[in-house]
Amino acid sequence: MRDKVVKSMQSFSKAMIGPVLFLPVVGMMIALTAIMTNTAFVSEGGMLWTVGKFFNSMLNSIMGNLSILFCVGIANGMAKKKKADASFVALMSYIMFLGANSKWLELSGKMIEGATAGALYGTGQTIQLGFHVTDMGVFLGMIIGVLVALVHNKHCDTEFKGGFAPYGNSKLVYMIMIPVIAVLSIGVTYVWPGVANGISALTGFMSTAGAAGVFVYGFLNRFLIPTGLHHLIWSPFLYSAVGGQAVIGGENVIGAKPIFLALLSDPTAGMMPDTSRFLTYGLMKTFGIIGVALAFYVTAKKAKKANLKAQMIPATLTAVIAGITEPLEFTFIFAAPLLWLVYSVLDGFFQMVVYLIGVRVCATNGILDFLVLNLPAGIGRTLWPLYVLVGLIEILVIFVVFKFMIEKLNLKTPGREDDDTEIALDLNANAAAVKKELKAKQSGGGETEEDRLNQGRTIIEALGGKENILSLENCFSRLRVEVKDSTRIDEETLKGTGAAGIMKKGNDVQVVYGLSVSKMRTLVDDALEKMESNK
Numbered sequence: 131m132r133d134k135v136v137k138s139m140q141s142f143s144k145a146m147i148g149p150v151l152f153l154p155v156v157g158m159m160i161a162l163t164a165i166m167t168n169t170a171f172v173s174e175g176g177m178l179w180t181v182g183k184f185f186n187s188m189l190n191s192i193m194g195n196l197s198i199l200f201c202v203g204i205a206n207g208m209a210k211k212k213k214a215d216a217s218f219v220a221l222m223s224y225i226m227f228l229g230a231n232s233k234w235l236e237l238s239g240k241m242i243e244g245a246t247a248g249a250l251y252g253t254g255q256t257i258q259l260g261f262h263v264t265d266m267g268v269f270l271g272m273i274i275g276v277l278v279a280l281v282h283n284k285h286c287d288t289e290f291k292g293g294f295a296p297y298g299n300s301k302l303v304y305m306i307m308i309p310v311i312a313v314l315s316i317g318v319t320y321v322w323p324g325v326a327n328g329i330s331a332l333t334g335f336m337s338t339a340g341a342a343g344v345f346v347y348g349f350l351n352r353f354l355i356p357t358g359l360h361h362l363i364w365s366p367f368l369y370s371a372v373g374g375q376a377v378i379g380g381e382n383v384i385g386a387k388p389i390f391l392a393l394l395s396d397p398t399a400g401m402m403p404d405t406s407r408f409l410t411y412g413l414m415k416t417f418g419i420i421g422v423a424l425a426f427y428v429t430a431k432k433a434k435k436a437n438l439k440a441q442m443i444p445a446t447l448t449a450v451i452a453g454i455t456e457p458l459e460f461t462f463i464f465a466a467p468l469l470w471l472v473y474s475v476l477d478g479f480f481q482m483v484v485y486l487i488g489v490r491v492c493a494t495n496g497i498l499d500f501l502v503l504n505l506p507a508g509i510g511r512t513l514w515p516l517y518v519l520v521g522l523i524e525i526l527v528i529f530v531v532f533k534f535m536i537e538k539l540n541l542k543t544p545g546r547e548d549d550d551t552e553i554a555l556d557l558n559a560n561a562a563a564v565k566k567e568l569k570a571k572q573s574g575g576g577e578t579e580e581d582r583l584n585q586g587r588t589i590i591e592a593l594g595g596k597e598n599i600l601s602l603e604n605c606f607s608r609l610r611v612e613v614k615d616s617t618r619i620d621e622e623t624l625k626g627t628g629a630a631g632i633m634k635k636g637n638d639v640q641v642v643y644g645l646s647v648s649k650m651r652t653l654v655d656d657a658l659e660k661m662e663s664n665k
Contacts, residue, residue: 142276142362145207149199151605153192153369154495157391157503160189164394164506186395193388194381196369197258197271198224204275205282210601212286215300220278223307227274228261230315235262240319248380254323256382264318265326267384268370273314281306326371344407344485349478351411353471355456356463356633361605367408368494374405390492394507402490402511410484410517412493414477415453416500417521420446421528422458422473428529429536430545438545445630448644453495454607456642460631466541472531480524487520489513586657589627589650593639594618596661600637604651608633609641 166172166182173179192199198221205220206213235241235255244250247257256265266273282303290298297305339346347363354360367373373386378399383392386405393399423446430438445457462469484491491512492503504514536543593599593611600612613619616639621632624641628650633640643650 142204142208145204145275145279145603148207148603149196149203153387154499156189156192157387157492158499160186160193160391161394161503161506163189167395168506190392190395193391194383195259196385196388197266197268199271200268200369201271201275201278204272205278207603208276208279208283209286210283212282212300215286215303216278216282219282219300219304219307220275222304223274223278223311224271225259226308226311227270227315228259228263230312231263231318232261234316234319235264238319246380247382248377251377251382254326264322265382266318266322267375274311277310277314278303278307281310341482341486345478345482347408347478348411348481349474352414352477353474355459356470364408364411364494373408374403376403376405387492387494390503393511394503400511402492402507404490406490406492406512407481407485409492409494410481410489411477412453412495412500413480413484413517413521413524414473415449415455415495416493416497417450418473418477418480418524418528419449419455419458421525422532424525424529425532425536426458426461426544429533429543434545442544449496451496451498453499454644456607457630457644460633460642461544462541466536466539466543468539469532469535469541469543472535473528476524476528476531480520480527484517484520487513487516489517489520491517493517582653583657583660585627586653586655587661588623589641589654590657590661592620592623592627594620596658599658602651602654602658604647607642607644607647609643609647609651609654611639611641613637613639 163182163186166178167186172182201224202217202220206217209216232241241262242250242253242255244253244255244262245257250256250262250265254265255262257263282300285302285306286300288298288302289295290302347367351360351363354363367385368387369385371384373384374389375382375384376389376392377383378389378392378396381392383389386408389405390402390409393402423442427435427438427442442458449455449458459470459473462473489512491500491514492507493500500514504512504517507514509515535541536546540546589609590596590599594613594615595618598613598615598618600614602612603610614637616634616637619632619634619639624632628643628646629641630644631642633642641650
């Protein structure tokens with residue numbers, strides 16, 4: 131039972147990543163438009179200001195409609211096949227809910243007066259896509275997305291004969307969703323106010339818990355990375371009412387990150403709000419990981435240091451710049467689990483320190499994301515220099531703690547393996563593949579379509595073959611694969627394709643590719659499609 135629950139949570143977590151992958155891009159672009167509309171740099175009404183306002187409004191519409199994006203994204207991510215059909219049914223189901231819930235509020239006499247989301251703030255109702263509905267935030271999209279996926283996976287292959295033949299497959303899924311949405315739209319009218327009160331209580335607890343709440347949040351966000359469930363920790367705080375809500379510019383803005391971005395576009399606003407405490411989990415990615423890398427290098431065997439240094443530098447830069455930390459983290463999650471526990475505790479501790487000294491930054495990824503989002507906001511509204519100071523202290527503390535533990539406990543971290551070779555634990559197992567590609571380019575060859583297909587086929591075979599793959603998704607840095615038999619996984623071959631690490635939990639496999647994960651996903655998808663067409 132426990133494994134089934136964990137597996138369901140992992141499936142939902144994987145599906146959540148689909149829409150979330152695009153949001154950092156939206157956030158960075160909103161930050162750039164904030165610079166273009168900042169009257170400290172440009173004249174109000176000028177061409178640059180007008181262009182900035184135009185694009186700011188366009189991009190903010192994404193943050194204001196996250197619910198429908200999560201609905202479609204989750205249905206797509208959880209669907210095991212015919213993903214496009216699942217997405218389309220999810221979109222129709224979402225729109226049906228808005229129409230049905232709005233009409234039921236009217237018929238039942240529960241509709242509260244108010245023509246805008248701002249006017250309805252705090253009433254439990256809102257205006258969404260022109261419909262006056264129960265205010266469920268992103269939870270509406272999540273619930274409908276999951277329901278559609280469950281019905282779709284069970285009935286998308288159901289066939290009828292005779293005159294009913296056109297109503298099978300995905301059309302049947304849609305027909306089943308009609309009564310489901312009808313019941314849901316009526317039910318939430320009576321049930322959701324209680325749920326909303328519970329969410330408010332949770333938000334209140336996190337607020338009153340103060341520093342302790344931030345510590346637990348930061349600790350779990352790091353500690354659960356091996357399971358892939360850490361997405362379920364930060365995503366509700368960033369994009370739902372759990373992370374706070376506020377009326378900004380007459381609009382009801384929900385979630386810690388949308389609130390920060392909305393205020394970023396308002397230069398007249400004062401200090402960034404307390405909700406920013408949920409946006410500092412990039413501290414370890416930008417600073418702490420440097421201390422980890424230094425400790426690994428200093429404690430490595432002398433013969434292995436040169437090789438380790440060559441691997442450590444690019445892996446560390448990837449973490450600092452882009453926030454992809456797995457290539458380094460996956461070297462000690464299992465080799466030194468106690469070190470991982472301490473690492474997670476330190477992450478929570480330093481996020482707590484940032485909160486206690488009043489820093490209000492948005493720092494969820496690497497240094498590039500941090501600069502783009504916080505420099506436009508200004509020092510007075512964020513106190514970002516203090517964040518950097520804490521980060522530098524974190525580097526030193528983690529270095530000292532890791533060095534002490536590695537030497538005292540004789541932990542087998544990179545460069546301390548029990549062998550006599552000069553080769554340290556390979557952080558970039560794709561070195562051979564990269565050299566091969568460079569050699570091909572130097573000889574005038576280059577990568578052909580057949581080369582790409584072969585690389586995809588190699589990954590598929592290393593995953594046990596096409597018939598062993600039940601589902602394939604990806605997040606920021608990993609391929610997430612559900613297989614029939616995990617014993618058929620060829621880890622060495624996967625590392626030869628560029629994987630920095632492989633995680634197996636039952637039949638769920640995560641293959642860490644870092645920044646190249648999107649490319650590797652495309653290679654595998656193309657190869658699978660080719661195999662299917664050759665049947």
